[in-house]
Amino acid sequence: MNAPWKSGMAGNRDPFMAFVCDDLTLDVVRSVCEEMGWPPEKGGKGGLRNAIQSLSVSASPQILLVDLSESGDPIHDINSLAEVCEPGTVVIAMGQVNDVRLYRDLLLSGLQDYLLKPISPDALRDAISHAQMTLNAPKHDDGAKAHQHVSVAVIGSRGGVGASTIATSLAWLLSDRMGHLTGFLDLDVHFGTGALALDLEPGRGLTDAIDNPSRIDGLFIERAMIKANEKLSILSAEAAISSPIMTDGAAFFQLQEEFRAAFEHTVIDLPRSMVIAYPHLLNDVNVAIVVCELTLASARDTIRILAWLKANASHCQTLVVANKVSTSALEISRKDFEGSIERKIDLMLPSDAKVTAQAAKLGKPVVEAARSSKLASGIASIAEQLKNAAPEPSQSDAKADAKAAKKASMLDGFKTLLVKKPKSPAA
Ligand SMILES: Nc1ncnc2c1ncn2[C@@H]1O[C@H](COP(=O)(O)OP(=O)(O)OP(=O)(O)O)[C@@H](O)[C@H]1O
Ligand SMILES: [Mg+2]
Numbered sequence: 001m002n003a004p005w006k007s008g009m010a011g012n013r014d015p016f017m018a019f020v021c022d023d024l025t026l027d028v029v030r031s032v033c034e035e036m037g038w039p040p041e042k043g044g045k046g047g048l049r050n051a052i053q054s055l056s057v058s059a060s061p062q063i064l065l066v067d068l069s070e071s072g073d074p075i076h077d078i079n080s081l082a083e084v085c086e087p088g089t090v091v092i093a094m095g096q097v098n099d100v101r102l103y104r105d106l107l108l109s110g111l112q113d114y115l116l117k118p119i120s121p122d123a124l125r126d127a128i129s130h131a132q133m134t135l136n137a138p139k140h141d142d143g144a145k146a147h148q149h150v151s152v153a154v155i156g157s158r159g160g161v162g163a164s165t166i167a168t169s170l171a172w173l174l175s176d177r178m179g180h181l182t183g184f185l186d187l188d189v190h191f192g193t194g195a196l197a198l199d200l201e202p203g204r205g206l207t208d209a210i211d212n213p214s215r216i217d218g219l220f221i222e223r224a225m226i227k228a229n230e231k232l233s234i235l236s237a238e239a240a241i242s243s244p245i246m247t248d249g250a251a252f253f254q255l256q257e258e259f260r261a262a263f264e265h266t267v268i269d270l271p272r273s274m275v276i277a278y279p280h281l282l283n284d285v286n287v288a289i290v291v292c293e294l295t296l297a298s299a300r301d302t303i304r305i306l307a308w309l310k311a312n313a314s315h316c317q318t319l320v321v322a323n324k325v326s327t328s329a330l331e332i333s334r335k336d337f338e339g340s341i342e343r344k345i346d347l348m349l350p351s352d353a354k355v356t357a358q359a360a361k362l363g364k365p366v367v368e369a370a371r372s373s374k375l376a377s378g379i380a381s382i383a384e385q386l387k388n389a390a391p392e393p394s395q396s397d398a399k400a401d402a403k404a405a406k407k408a409s410m411l412d413g414f415k416t417l418l419v420k421k422p423k424s425p426a427a
Protein backbone atom coordinates (compact mmCIF):
# COMPACT_ATOMS: atom_id res chain seq x y z
CA MET A 1 0.00 0.00 0.00
CA ASN A 2 1.15 3.45 -0.80
CA ALA A 3 0.37 5.07 2.51
CA PRO A 4 1.05 8.80 2.47
CA TRP A 5 3.53 9.87 5.08
CA LYS A 6 2.10 11.54 8.08
CA SER A 7 4.23 13.65 10.31
CA GLY A 8 4.24 13.65 14.03
CA MET A 9 4.43 9.98 15.02
CA ALA A 10 8.09 10.11 15.73
CA GLY A 11 8.37 7.91 18.82
CA ASN A 12 11.85 6.62 19.60
CA ARG A 13 13.20 6.43 16.12
CA ASP A 14 16.52 7.53 14.76
CA PRO A 15 16.32 11.25 14.13
CA PHE A 16 17.89 10.96 10.67
CA MET A 17 19.06 8.55 7.97
CA ALA A 18 20.39 9.27 4.50
CA PHE A 19 20.92 7.03 1.46
CA VAL A 20 22.96 8.81 -1.18
CA CYS A 21 24.64 7.82 -4.43
CA ASP A 22 28.01 9.61 -4.56
CA ASP A 23 30.91 10.58 -2.34
CA LEU A 24 30.54 14.33 -2.78
CA THR A 25 26.97 14.26 -1.50
CA LEU A 26 27.96 11.86 1.27
CA ASP A 27 30.57 14.38 2.49
CA VAL A 28 27.98 17.15 2.65
CA VAL A 29 25.48 14.91 4.42
CA ARG A 30 27.99 13.69 6.99
CA SER A 31 29.26 17.17 7.79
CA VAL A 32 25.70 18.42 8.35
CA CYS A 33 25.02 15.31 10.49
CA GLU A 34 27.93 16.21 12.71
CA GLU A 35 26.70 19.78 13.07
CA MET A 36 23.29 18.48 14.11
CA GLY A 37 24.87 16.16 16.70
CA TRP A 38 23.91 13.00 14.78
CA PRO A 39 26.39 10.15 14.13
CA PRO A 40 27.93 10.76 10.67
CA GLU A 41 27.40 7.10 9.74
CA LYS A 42 23.66 7.84 9.61
CA GLY A 43 24.56 9.03 6.14
CA GLY A 44 25.38 6.04 3.94
CA LYS A 45 25.67 5.14 0.29
CA GLY A 46 23.18 3.18 -1.77
CA GLY A 47 20.44 5.54 -2.89
CA LEU A 48 16.76 4.74 -2.99
CA ARG A 49 17.15 1.00 -3.58
CA ASN A 50 19.18 0.58 -0.40
CA ALA A 51 16.71 2.72 1.52
CA ILE A 52 13.88 0.38 0.51
CA GLN A 53 15.88 -2.72 1.46
CA SER A 54 17.03 -1.28 4.74
CA LEU A 55 13.66 0.11 5.86
CA SER A 56 11.88 -3.14 5.04
CA VAL A 57 13.77 -4.75 7.92
CA SER A 58 14.37 -1.85 10.31
CA ALA A 59 12.48 1.04 11.89
CA SER A 60 12.06 4.19 9.85
CA PRO A 61 13.82 7.36 11.04
CA GLN A 62 12.11 10.66 11.78
CA ILE A 63 13.75 12.31 8.79
CA LEU A 64 14.79 10.27 5.75
CA LEU A 65 16.96 11.64 2.95
CA VAL A 66 17.03 9.61 -0.26
CA ASP A 67 19.00 10.11 -3.45
CA LEU A 68 16.97 9.42 -6.61
CA SER A 69 19.93 9.81 -9.01
CA GLU A 70 20.09 6.11 -9.87
CA SER A 71 16.35 5.63 -10.11
CA GLY A 72 14.92 5.11 -13.60
CA ASP A 73 11.35 5.71 -12.41
CA PRO A 74 11.44 7.97 -9.33
CA ILE A 75 7.67 8.09 -8.79
CA HIS A 76 7.34 4.31 -8.90
CA ASP A 77 10.34 3.87 -6.62
CA ILE A 78 9.08 6.47 -4.16
CA ASN A 79 5.79 4.59 -3.99
CA SER A 80 7.74 1.38 -3.25
CA LEU A 81 9.51 3.25 -0.48
CA ALA A 82 6.14 4.33 0.93
CA GLU A 83 5.22 0.66 1.30
CA VAL A 84 8.10 -0.01 3.69
CA CYS A 85 8.37 3.37 5.37
CA GLU A 86 6.37 3.82 8.55
CA PRO A 87 3.93 6.71 8.92
CA GLY A 88 5.49 9.65 10.70
CA THR A 89 8.69 9.81 8.68
CA VAL A 90 9.37 13.06 6.85
CA VAL A 91 11.03 12.18 3.55
CA ILE A 92 13.30 14.51 1.60
CA ALA A 93 14.48 13.44 -1.85
CA MET A 94 17.31 14.72 -4.00
CA GLY A 95 18.23 14.18 -7.61
CA GLN A 96 19.66 15.61 -10.77
CA VAL A 97 16.43 16.16 -12.69
CA ASN A 98 15.23 19.76 -12.70
CA ASP A 99 11.64 19.35 -13.80
CA VAL A 100 8.67 21.01 -12.17
CA ARG A 101 6.35 18.12 -13.14
CA LEU A 102 8.57 15.63 -11.34
CA TYR A 103 8.74 17.98 -8.34
CA ARG A 104 4.96 18.26 -8.30
CA ASP A 105 4.44 14.51 -8.63
CA LEU A 106 6.94 13.78 -5.88
CA LEU A 107 5.21 16.18 -3.51
CA LEU A 108 1.87 14.61 -4.37
CA SER A 109 3.41 11.23 -3.47
CA GLY A 110 3.95 12.60 0.02
CA LEU A 111 7.52 13.90 -0.06
CA GLN A 112 8.40 16.91 2.02
CA ASP A 113 10.92 18.35 -0.41
CA TYR A 114 13.08 17.71 -3.45
CA LEU A 115 16.64 19.07 -3.53
CA LEU A 116 18.51 19.54 -6.75
CA LYS A 117 22.04 18.08 -6.84
CA PRO A 118 24.77 19.03 -6.23
CA ILE A 119 23.38 19.92 -2.81
CA SER A 120 24.99 22.56 -0.64
CA PRO A 121 25.25 22.30 3.16
CA ASP A 122 22.96 25.36 3.40
CA ALA A 123 20.22 23.78 1.28
CA LEU A 124 20.43 20.58 3.31
CA ARG A 125 20.37 22.44 6.64
CA ASP A 126 17.31 24.38 5.45
CA ALA A 127 15.51 21.25 4.35
CA ILE A 128 16.26 19.49 7.64
CA SER A 129 15.11 22.39 9.79
CA HIS A 130 11.96 22.62 7.69
CA ALA A 131 11.38 18.88 8.23
CA GLN A 132 11.90 19.38 11.97
CA MET A 133 9.32 22.15 11.97
CA THR A 134 6.88 19.79 10.27
CA LEU A 135 7.57 17.13 12.89
CA ASN A 136 7.04 19.61 15.71
CA ALA A 137 4.05 21.44 14.25
CA PRO A 138 0.71 21.10 16.02
CA LYS A 139 -1.20 18.22 14.44
CA HIS A 140 -4.42 18.67 12.53
CA ASP A 141 -7.37 16.50 13.37
CA ASP A 142 -6.89 13.67 10.89
CA GLY A 143 -10.50 12.69 11.32
CA ALA A 144 -11.76 16.07 10.15
CA LYS A 145 -13.49 15.96 6.80
CA ALA A 146 -11.58 17.51 3.91
CA HIS A 147 -13.29 20.74 2.94
CA GLN A 148 -14.33 21.57 -0.58
CA HIS A 149 -12.23 24.15 -2.27
CA VAL A 150 -12.89 26.31 -5.30
CA SER A 151 -10.05 28.06 -7.05
CA VAL A 152 -10.84 31.00 -9.33
CA ALA A 153 -8.34 32.68 -11.65
CA VAL A 154 -9.04 36.12 -13.11
CA ILE A 155 -7.21 36.77 -16.37
CA GLY A 156 -7.33 40.04 -18.30
CA SER A 157 -7.34 39.54 -22.07
CA ARG A 158 -5.52 42.90 -22.40
CA GLY A 159 -3.69 45.18 -19.99
CA GLY A 160 -5.87 47.50 -17.95
CA VAL A 161 -9.21 45.85 -18.71
CA GLY A 162 -10.03 45.71 -14.99
CA ALA A 163 -9.00 42.14 -14.11
CA SER A 164 -7.48 43.17 -10.77
CA THR A 165 -10.47 45.36 -9.92
CA ILE A 166 -12.74 42.35 -10.42
CA ALA A 167 -10.41 39.89 -8.67
CA THR A 168 -10.14 42.06 -5.56
CA SER A 169 -13.88 42.61 -5.39
CA LEU A 170 -14.58 38.90 -5.85
CA ALA A 171 -12.20 37.98 -3.04
CA TRP A 172 -13.92 40.54 -0.83
CA LEU A 173 -17.40 39.29 -1.65
CA LEU A 174 -16.52 35.63 -1.11
CA SER A 175 -14.96 36.38 2.27
CA ASP A 176 -16.74 39.35 3.84
CA ARG A 177 -20.17 39.00 2.29
CA MET A 178 -20.45 35.23 1.85
CA GLY A 179 -18.37 34.20 4.84
CA HIS A 180 -15.95 31.82 3.07
CA LEU A 181 -12.34 31.58 4.21
CA THR A 182 -10.62 33.04 1.17
CA GLY A 183 -7.01 33.34 0.06
CA PHE A 184 -6.15 35.99 -2.50
CA LEU A 185 -3.00 35.29 -4.52
CA ASP A 186 -1.83 38.29 -6.52
CA LEU A 187 0.52 36.84 -9.10
CA ASP A 188 1.30 40.21 -10.66
CA VAL A 189 4.58 39.97 -8.81
CA HIS A 190 6.02 43.34 -9.84
CA PHE A 191 2.99 45.53 -10.45
CA GLY A 192 0.18 43.90 -8.50
CA THR A 193 -2.51 46.13 -7.02
CA GLY A 194 -4.31 43.60 -4.80
CA ALA A 195 -2.80 44.97 -1.58
CA LEU A 196 -2.94 48.59 -2.73
CA ALA A 197 -6.64 48.30 -3.55
CA LEU A 198 -7.29 47.10 0.00
CA ASP A 199 -5.07 49.75 1.56
CA LEU A 200 -2.51 47.19 2.74
CA GLU A 201 1.27 46.86 2.48
CA PRO A 202 2.06 43.95 0.15
CA GLY A 203 4.89 42.65 2.36
CA ARG A 204 7.53 40.20 1.16
CA GLY A 205 5.44 37.04 1.39
CA LEU A 206 5.22 36.24 -2.28
CA THR A 207 8.82 37.08 -3.08
CA ASP A 208 9.98 34.96 -0.15
CA ALA A 209 7.85 32.10 -1.42
CA ILE A 210 9.31 32.37 -4.91
CA ASP A 211 12.86 32.52 -3.55
CA ASN A 212 12.38 29.58 -1.16
CA PRO A 213 9.67 27.24 -2.40
CA SER A 214 10.76 24.53 0.02
CA ARG A 215 9.73 26.77 2.94
CA ILE A 216 6.13 27.00 1.80
CA ASP A 217 3.87 25.18 4.22
CA GLY A 218 0.87 25.91 6.40
CA LEU A 219 2.97 27.84 8.86
CA PHE A 220 4.54 29.95 6.14
CA ILE A 221 1.12 30.78 4.73
CA GLU A 222 -0.07 31.83 8.17
CA ARG A 223 2.90 34.11 8.71
CA ALA A 224 3.38 35.54 5.24
CA MET A 225 -0.21 36.35 4.36
CA ILE A 226 -1.75 39.67 5.24
CA LYS A 227 -5.24 39.87 6.67
CA ALA A 228 -7.64 42.06 4.72
CA ASN A 229 -10.69 41.13 6.75
CA GLU A 230 -11.58 38.38 9.19
CA LYS A 231 -11.93 35.80 6.42
CA LEU A 232 -9.67 37.17 3.72
CA SER A 233 -5.88 36.81 3.57
CA ILE A 234 -3.75 38.11 0.78
CA LEU A 235 -0.36 37.07 -0.56
CA SER A 236 1.27 39.58 -2.85
CA ALA A 237 4.48 41.40 -3.61
CA GLU A 238 5.88 44.59 -5.01
CA ALA A 239 9.04 42.99 -6.37
CA ALA A 240 11.84 45.32 -7.45
CA ILE A 241 11.66 46.11 -11.15
CA SER A 242 15.31 45.09 -11.44
CA SER A 243 14.48 41.58 -10.12
CA PRO A 244 13.04 39.30 -12.77
CA ILE A 245 11.01 36.33 -11.54
CA MET A 246 13.51 33.49 -11.13
CA THR A 247 11.52 30.33 -10.63
CA ASP A 248 10.56 27.21 -12.50
CA GLY A 249 7.06 27.57 -11.07
CA ALA A 250 7.50 25.12 -8.19
CA ALA A 251 6.67 27.88 -5.70
CA PHE A 252 3.34 28.59 -7.39
CA PHE A 253 2.40 24.93 -7.39
CA GLN A 254 3.30 24.66 -3.72
CA LEU A 255 1.37 27.83 -2.89
CA GLN A 256 -1.75 26.53 -4.61
CA GLU A 257 -1.47 23.30 -2.62
CA GLU A 258 -1.23 25.19 0.67
CA PHE A 259 -4.07 27.55 -0.28
CA ARG A 260 -6.19 24.51 -1.07
CA ALA A 261 -5.58 23.18 2.44
CA ALA A 262 -6.01 26.50 4.23
CA PHE A 263 -8.96 28.14 2.47
CA GLU A 264 -12.37 27.39 1.03
CA HIS A 265 -11.80 29.70 -1.93
CA THR A 266 -8.69 30.83 -3.71
CA VAL A 267 -8.85 33.88 -5.95
CA ILE A 268 -5.83 34.33 -8.20
CA ASP A 269 -5.11 37.59 -9.98
CA LEU A 270 -3.38 35.89 -12.91
CA PRO A 271 -1.64 38.14 -15.44
CA ARG A 272 -1.73 36.58 -18.89
CA SER A 273 2.06 36.71 -19.09
CA MET A 274 2.13 34.29 -16.14
CA VAL A 275 -0.14 31.90 -18.01
CA ILE A 276 2.43 31.80 -20.79
CA ALA A 277 5.39 31.33 -18.45
CA TYR A 278 3.71 28.91 -16.05
CA PRO A 279 0.86 27.11 -17.84
CA HIS A 280 0.57 24.54 -15.04
CA LEU A 281 -0.86 27.32 -12.86
CA LEU A 282 -4.26 26.48 -14.35
CA ASN A 283 -4.07 22.78 -13.44
CA ASP A 284 -5.86 23.22 -10.15
CA VAL A 285 -8.09 26.12 -11.11
CA ASN A 286 -11.84 25.41 -11.24
CA VAL A 287 -13.08 28.63 -12.78
CA ALA A 288 -11.22 30.94 -15.16
CA ILE A 289 -12.74 34.39 -15.53
CA VAL A 290 -11.54 36.05 -18.72
CA VAL A 291 -12.01 39.81 -18.48
CA CYS A 292 -12.18 41.72 -21.75
CA GLU A 293 -13.22 45.01 -23.26
CA LEU A 294 -15.31 45.46 -26.38
CA THR A 295 -12.31 46.33 -28.57
CA LEU A 296 -10.70 44.63 -31.53
CA ALA A 297 -7.47 43.94 -29.68
CA SER A 298 -9.35 42.46 -26.77
CA ALA A 299 -11.49 40.32 -29.11
CA ARG A 300 -8.36 38.90 -30.73
CA ASP A 301 -6.75 38.06 -27.40
CA THR A 302 -9.94 36.73 -25.84
CA ILE A 303 -10.15 34.29 -28.75
CA ARG A 304 -6.58 33.21 -28.15
CA ILE A 305 -6.93 32.86 -24.39
CA LEU A 306 -10.20 30.91 -24.67
CA ALA A 307 -8.62 28.57 -27.22
CA TRP A 308 -5.62 28.08 -24.95
CA LEU A 309 -7.87 27.33 -22.00
CA LYS A 310 -9.84 24.79 -24.02
CA ALA A 311 -6.70 23.03 -25.16
CA ASN A 312 -4.76 23.17 -21.92
CA ALA A 313 -7.22 23.57 -19.06
CA SER A 314 -10.39 21.93 -20.33
CA HIS A 315 -11.42 21.12 -16.75
CA CYS A 316 -11.89 24.86 -16.05
CA GLN A 317 -15.30 26.39 -16.19
CA THR A 318 -14.79 29.60 -18.19
CA LEU A 319 -16.66 32.87 -17.74
CA VAL A 320 -16.24 35.79 -20.12
CA VAL A 321 -16.79 39.18 -18.52
CA ALA A 322 -16.78 42.36 -20.60
CA ASN A 323 -15.78 45.30 -18.42
CA LYS A 324 -15.81 49.09 -18.90
CA VAL A 325 -18.71 48.82 -21.30
CA SER A 326 -19.92 52.29 -22.16
CA THR A 327 -23.27 53.06 -23.68
CA SER A 328 -21.72 54.96 -26.59
CA ALA A 329 -18.67 54.85 -28.83
CA LEU A 330 -18.10 51.09 -28.65
CA GLU A 331 -15.26 49.88 -30.84
CA ILE A 332 -17.15 46.62 -31.42
CA SER A 333 -20.76 45.81 -30.65
CA ARG A 334 -21.59 43.01 -28.21
CA LYS A 335 -23.05 41.00 -31.09
CA ASP A 336 -19.91 41.25 -33.21
CA PHE A 337 -17.70 40.50 -30.23
CA GLU A 338 -19.71 37.40 -29.38
CA GLY A 339 -19.69 36.33 -33.02
CA SER A 340 -15.96 36.73 -33.04
CA ILE A 341 -15.28 34.72 -29.89
CA GLU A 342 -17.98 32.21 -30.86
CA ARG A 343 -19.69 32.28 -27.50
CA LYS A 344 -21.81 34.53 -25.36
CA ILE A 345 -20.37 37.09 -23.03
CA ASP A 346 -21.50 35.93 -19.61
CA LEU A 347 -21.61 39.36 -18.05
CA MET A 348 -21.34 42.99 -19.13
CA LEU A 349 -20.01 45.42 -16.52
CA PRO A 350 -20.54 49.13 -17.06
CA SER A 351 -17.80 51.69 -17.32
CA ASP A 352 -18.02 53.76 -14.16
CA ALA A 353 -14.95 55.85 -13.49
CA LYS A 354 -16.67 57.65 -10.60
CA VAL A 355 -17.16 54.44 -8.66
CA THR A 356 -13.67 53.08 -9.31
CA ALA A 357 -12.10 56.41 -8.34
CA GLN A 358 -14.12 56.44 -5.12
CA ALA A 359 -13.01 52.89 -4.32
CA ALA A 360 -9.35 53.77 -4.97
CA LYS A 361 -9.56 56.82 -2.72
CA LEU A 362 -11.12 54.83 0.12
CA GLY A 363 -8.71 51.90 -0.28
CA LYS A 364 -11.66 49.54 -0.56
CA PRO A 365 -12.82 47.19 -3.28
CA VAL A 366 -15.53 48.52 -5.57
CA VAL A 367 -18.12 46.16 -4.09
CA GLU A 368 -17.52 47.67 -0.65
CA ALA A 369 -16.97 51.31 -1.58
CA ALA A 370 -20.06 51.57 -3.78
CA ARG A 371 -22.30 48.69 -2.78
CA SER A 372 -25.37 49.89 -4.61
CA SER A 373 -23.66 50.72 -7.91
CA LYS A 374 -24.39 48.72 -11.05
CA LEU A 375 -20.73 47.81 -11.25
CA ALA A 376 -20.80 46.33 -7.73
CA SER A 377 -23.98 44.36 -8.31
CA GLY A 378 -22.56 43.06 -11.60
CA ILE A 379 -19.47 41.77 -9.84
CA ALA A 380 -21.69 40.30 -7.12
CA SER A 381 -23.49 38.26 -9.75
CA ILE A 382 -20.13 36.68 -10.73
CA ALA A 383 -19.64 35.65 -7.11
CA GLU A 384 -23.14 34.13 -7.17
CA GLN A 385 -22.24 32.08 -10.24
CA LEU A 386 -19.23 30.68 -8.42
CA LYS A 387 -21.61 28.89 -6.08
CA ASN A 388 -22.31 26.49 -8.93
CA ALA A 389 -18.64 25.89 -9.63
CA ALA A 390 -17.89 22.21 -9.20
CA PRO A 391 -14.59 21.71 -7.39
CA GLU A 392 -13.63 18.86 -9.70
CA PRO A 393 -10.07 17.65 -10.10
CA SER A 394 -8.24 18.11 -13.40
CA GLN A 395 -9.41 16.04 -16.33
CA SER A 396 -7.49 14.76 -19.30
CA ASP A 397 -6.53 17.10 -22.10
CA ALA A 398 -6.91 14.40 -24.71
CA LYS A 399 -8.92 16.48 -27.17
CA ALA A 400 -6.12 18.89 -28.00
CA ASP A 401 -6.22 18.32 -31.77
CA ALA A 402 -9.88 19.12 -32.10
CA LYS A 403 -9.29 22.20 -30.00
CA ALA A 404 -6.47 23.45 -32.18
CA ALA A 405 -8.78 23.15 -35.19
CA LYS A 406 -11.46 25.07 -33.30
CA LYS A 407 -8.95 27.80 -32.48
CA ALA A 408 -8.15 28.23 -36.16
CA SER A 409 -11.82 28.62 -37.01
CA MET A 410 -12.29 31.22 -34.25
CA LEU A 411 -9.40 33.30 -35.53
CA ASP A 412 -10.95 33.15 -38.99
CA GLY A 413 -14.05 34.69 -37.44
CA PHE A 414 -11.90 37.42 -35.97
CA LYS A 415 -10.45 38.23 -39.38
CA THR A 416 -13.98 38.77 -40.70
CA LEU A 417 -14.37 41.37 -37.95
CA LEU A 418 -11.23 43.14 -39.07
CA VAL A 419 -12.63 43.44 -42.56
CA LYS A 420 -15.73 45.05 -41.08
CA LYS A 421 -13.69 47.52 -39.05
CA PRO A 422 -14.63 51.06 -40.09
CA LYS A 423 -11.81 53.13 -41.60
CA SER A 424 -12.67 56.20 -39.57
CA PRO A 425 -13.94 56.43 -35.98
CA ALA A 426 -17.65 55.80 -35.64
CA ALA A 427 -19.75 58.89 -35.28
N1 LIG B 1 -15.82 49.20 -14.89
C1 LIG B 1 -14.87 50.14 -14.82
N2 LIG B 1 -15.13 51.41 -15.13
C2 LIG B 1 -14.19 52.36 -15.07
N3 LIG B 1 -12.93 52.13 -14.69
C3 LIG B 1 -12.60 50.89 -14.37
C4 LIG B 1 -13.54 49.81 -14.41
N4 LIG B 1 -12.92 48.68 -14.02
C5 LIG B 1 -11.65 49.02 -13.75
N5 LIG B 1 -11.46 50.34 -13.97
C6 LIG B 1 -10.20 51.08 -13.80
O1 LIG B 1 -9.30 50.68 -14.81
C7 LIG B 1 -7.96 50.75 -14.32
C8 LIG B 1 -7.28 49.41 -14.56
O2 LIG B 1 -7.92 48.46 -13.74
P1 LIG B 1 -7.17 47.18 -13.21
O3 LIG B 1 -5.88 47.53 -12.58
O4 LIG B 1 -8.16 46.42 -12.42
O5 LIG B 1 -6.90 46.46 -14.61
P2 LIG B 1 -5.98 45.19 -14.91
O6 LIG B 1 -6.64 44.49 -16.02
O7 LIG B 1 -5.74 44.44 -13.68
O8 LIG B 1 -4.65 45.92 -15.40
P3 LIG B 1 -3.17 45.31 -15.55
O9 LIG B 1 -3.11 44.80 -16.93
O10 LIG B 1 -2.27 46.47 -15.29
O11 LIG B 1 -3.05 44.23 -14.52
C9 LIG B 1 -8.04 51.13 -12.87
O12 LIG B 1 -7.82 52.50 -12.76
C10 LIG B 1 -9.47 50.79 -12.49
O13 LIG B 1 -9.97 51.60 -11.46
MG1 LIG C 1 -3.97 43.76 -12.83
